[in-house]
Amino acid sequence: MPTSTRTTAERVRAAHLGPDRRRPQVLDAALQVAVKRGLGAVTVGAVAEELGVTRPVVYACFADRVQMIEALLDREQHRLADVVVQALRSTGVSDDPEQAFVTGFQTWLRLAGEQPGTWRLLLAGQPDPAIRERFDAGRAAFTQQAAAWIGPAMQRWWHTEDLDRKLPVLVELFLSSCEAALRSMLDGADDWTPEELGEFLGRAIHRAFRDA
Amino acid sequence: MPTSTRTTAERVRAAHLGPDRRRPQVLDAALQVAVKRGLGAVTVGAVAEELGVTRPVVYACFADRVQMIEALLDREQHRLADVVVQALRSTGVSDDPEQAFVTGFQTWLRLAGEQPGTWRLLLAGQPDPAIRERFDAGRAAFTQQAAAWIGPAMQRWWHTEDLDRKLPVLVELFLSSCEAALRSMLDGADDWTPEELGEFLGRAIHRAFRDA
DNA sequence: CCAGAATCCTACGCCGATGTAGGAAAAAGA
């Protein structure tokens, strides 16, 4: 049984790829492990086993465990950022704020639903102290990006007063709402399509922000 | 230097308390460690050092590391539940939905600000697999509690249609909004009092839910 | 004041994960 069932049984010798071609595979395996058992479970051994390879092969790709996880976080963060940019672009066509919220959430949820694993990483929360700094930095980047979009938009649409003071709080609220949308999308909600969910939540969150 | 500066220097022999009186101290120390360095850093050794005691003393209070953390989570969850109950009670006096949201958030944020450590635990996210189950169970309990309050309230106030389908999504949104409020309260917002923040966010979230 | 009980501390063995060295197998080149 060379394929499928990965019991702890004897493994076939892995293909002769070399570090450069092996590296993306390692990150894929690391992502699998992180999604299934949390970032804390991403050990060199676990990743190697997931990939069907021994640990030294992983060490040939990354100097140590921390660099491996940082590489994973880098890659996934870029993927996420791309999706966010696409979602933001999709809102540009409309001058109606409510419609902007709705289409933004719709395209974002649709794209996010296509690579659930990457997004679950974001919801997982930080693991051991070694990664914490890098993880928080990623979150901070998103916060900044969100602020850079929400601030001008609210100024332009509604001339919200005292925006300087309110903005940090609103950004936090916005990001948390996005998390809620994501959870609803990835977990239970089989009876919601991305379009339905995006419209429902986009409208609700728009109401919260409009008269802030 | 028997007090203060906890370098790694020689320690004084700890007082003769015994497991029963020592146990709450151990949980206090564990909470400190969790807040400072994350739940993943709550090892028996770290807790013992934080408390100024050797590891066997901790083992005299709890059978193993998992039971210690579970005891911590139990205690903190009860504290949290008490606060939530108080906040919910405070909304009962008013029949105006918006006012209910506002006073609810206000009392909750005020009480939460008094024991920040306990609440930061909630934001920290799950650590290793051993605790994950217990941690998720706590979150599920809050979800259920929120659903039990939001559902009837929305039915009574606004006769929201198709509530069965919407409720799970709305509960998720509500909890995430609470997290946002908490983050704003505990982190940056020095220029927001609990009353101001509760009014601002309570109103915003009320708008999101009213016409859902 | 002294025996006995309760409590704390030192010291140990164990296990899982890390990171490394050197030999075996596969690919590449002559």
Place this chain on the structure above:
DNA sequence: TCTTTTTCCTACATCGGCGTAGGATTCTGG
């Protein structure tokens, strides 16, 4: 085909955290 190079695997040493045994110290009751 035979040699050289690349890549993978087995085996090892190390480290940190877990959990326990037994001696040292402090409290307590007579």
